[in-house]
Amino acid sequence: MSGRFISFEGPDGAGKTSVLNNIRQALINQLGTQxxxxxxxxxxxxxxxxxxxxxxxxxxxxDDWTEAFLYAASRRQHVVQTLKPALEAGKLILCDRYLDSSIAYQGGGRNLGVDKIWELNQYAIDGLLPDLTIFLDLPVETGLARIEKGRAETINRLDEQTVNFHRRVRQAYLTLQERFPDRIVKINADQDLNQVIEDVHRAIHARYDDLFTK
Known part of the structure; x- marks a missing residue:
């Protein structure tokens, strides 16, 4: 497959949506419909x-395992119907969450086990991992404070979790970054948004220098 695959990960409140919107627009300006x-x-x-x-x-x-299986089922359909065809067509994929989210939230947050959720999802992904994963990291309390301050949308089922749940999520992310340092690049999200965006641009430049004009 000739395309490239970048996933974006992080705990709640890390600013992932804002960062992704900026990166997405910069890459569309460069690559258009690709x-x-x-x-x-x-x-x-x-x-x-x-x-x-x-x-x-x-x-x-x-049930927690029902949740884990549903995430894996959704991922399987995503891989088969969307991701693999796009990569075969030479597209650059920007994906808001992927496998690492299940490992962090179900494996860590739900205490189902990082390795068990990894194994479960091997059937879903069929060997497809991102070439690069941008992991936006920040302290749990900071992220939750940001969410509460900016809350305007309806609360969904996954919003109603304990602080300890979110701490386990973050720790699982940190464990994954240690396991896969070549794929997962940790970005300090506990700083000004413009600086976070600049750091993400730099990480993508380092991996795919040809994506941006000089």
């Missing part, structure tokens, strides 16, 4: 329907 933005859970009709079930606030009785 850039594909997508997200998880979601990315196509079937995967988005699974997303709706996962985030529905009424589904508070959902």
């Amino acid at each position: 850039v594909l933005y997508t997200r998880e859970p979601g990315g196509n009709q079937i995967a988005e329907q699974i997303r709706a079930v996962l985030l529905d606030k009424q589904n508070t009785a959902m």
